[in-house]
Amino acid sequence: MGYEILQREVLREGIVRLRFSVPLISRRALAGQFVIVRADQGGERVPLTIAAYDRAAETVDLIVQAVGASTMSLAEKRVGQSVCDLVGPLGMPTCFAGVKRAVVVGGGVGCAIALPLAQGLREAGATVQSVIGFRSREQVILTEEFSALSERVFLTTDDGSAGEKGNVCRPLARLMKEGNIDAVFVAGPLPMMKYAAETTRPYGIKTVASMNPIMIDGTGMCGCCRVRVGGEMKFACVDGPDFDAHLIDFDEAISRLSAYRPFEQRARERHCNLLKKEED
């Protein structure tokens, strides 16, 4: 029973890449789509963007950052172990139609979402320039992968310990000034996507954000993932997760993402205490 982990790679402390054999997902997956994972019986349903897929090998890669109890349980899994549920591909694939020159912006572990977009753009015949930002050098991931797909990669860190000091908005603004860009695709924390959208807005360049709201079923049934886009209510799992970043109500999305924060903190502490006990 379950879905076995074929490969596991630690990208950084607390960030792992897991490879699953799951033909039902790999054969139809497209860039921008996500899966829902349940690590164990009784576990939470966690939405994760598909980081890579291989149709021939029938595999799907997920990149997991251990931030809460559920993602910790997932990130702790070893090769040969299984997750009990894995379902997808969910959501609409990212639309690359008409895009010839693109900028891909990734923030933190959102780079795991941005990477398949860069790949999808290349496969669709577009050129890619990548802007990837992290808190500091210890968190930097996927630089080689982005380099292989991009004409140029702009690396930023908040503290300047690697690449350019600051956030992704500065190199993004320079690229906007250079011009000749058809579309910008952003994936990362909500505040970062909000500011990226503000950076591109004056230039009127189409900007697409990959949203990451709280979800349960991921198939439209619960309505938990609703996002306000251009004043209209949209379900990220059915109509998204991509939306026009210039129309998204990011402040509302940020507020909605915090709905269960006290619970999440308690669950995280409980999980960490359990781990400590196991180690003792």
Next chain:
Amino acid sequence: MEKGKQTANRHTMPVQDPHERQKNFREVALGYDGETAREEALRCLGCKGAPCTKGCPVAVDIPAFLAEAAHGNFEKAYKILREDNALPAVCGRVCPQEKQCEAQCTRGRVDAPVAIGNVERFLADLHAASGENPPSPPKNGRRVAVVGSGPAGLACAGELARRGYEVTVYEALHAAGGVLVYGIPAFRLPKEVVGREIEELEALGVRFVLNAVGGKSFTVEELRTDLGYEAVFLGTGAGLPRFMGIEGENAVGVFSANEYLTRINLMGAYEEGAATPVYRAKKVAVVGGGNVAMDAARCARRLGAEVTVVYRRSEEELPARREEVVHAREEGILFRFLANPVKIETESGHVSGLLCAEMELGEPDASGRRSPRERAGSRFVLAADAVIMALGTSPNPLLSRATEGLALGPRGEIVADGEGRTSLEGVFAGGDAVTGSATVIQAMGAGKRAAAAIDRYLQNKGPVA
């Protein structure tokens, strides 16, 4: 027969004490014992023409099973029941009997209708505890796919399996049962009951594939071609929860009943130490008057909240099953009738109240119910830190978007005739995906009729190539 017993009063269903049960998720109704079931069955007058059966969406031969039950032949009674109803333990618990079989019962005109649902439940539970499942029927080598494992899909799968078909049921979630597991709370329908019904189908040879989303993980076309199913039944359920479109609806603390109930029922969020959270509110307003609204209200009550159901029409128009309303009241749930939310009040992104308008009833609308209209200058604020919207659903587009040539109705629902035939040859549909939000038994009826139509279709098509 002990004719004298026919004069006995209707036997009330023993229930958990309201003060106790509003703190737990254990089943409210405790069930008849054998003697009570037998005596209740004896109340049946055995009328000619069986009006009760006509009131049943799956046409159970009610007088026949009651007659056997009245003689204490419980297993025999169960078999008669099971002939027409794939999920008797479920239906005995969740059917709106007072609007169906029991509404037609002649005894109702004398004193009170026979408690058909209560006897049904007793028979199904007794069978589950002691009876043996019938042997799996011989297979005819023909394969049918069922998409969705809710009431429509389960009824269709069960009926086809009994006719010898090899049935595979595809379910999007990690557990089979559809609304029976994510929607209806354990205190009304214990999950073990659903589990047993599904095991019984597995014993009949039905195969379940979980984590498979129609229109995403696979298409209907693939089921017909690559996977070689000769017919497909779509029982994908109701779909996307509706909201009112009022200000404040995306605030933290506003939930669809689907979300609230799924967290509790499917994910077990009410249990101590559960991995999935559920919002712990002090004052909850539930908007709507159907069974789903009652379920959400009663769940919120069990999580310790003070709960008010806000309904825009009057008590008479409440669409919920009568028993649920009575139970909700006993559990201390308040009702605010003739009130319609106009705005959700918020404080820093969180719900702080529900602004409502008082309504009055006008002329009957298309549904035959008197349509409410706002009374001028009647607005008031109901204090609340959470609002649950139980307003029904609109069709889910996942499968229809991915199915070329599947005719849809004006609201996006799948178009199917009385036997479940869709615009695509060999593709049938039934349940909420076709009708919009309805009851468990109506969906089961649609699944069962479609199974009969699939059987005819495949027999006419001739043997396997």
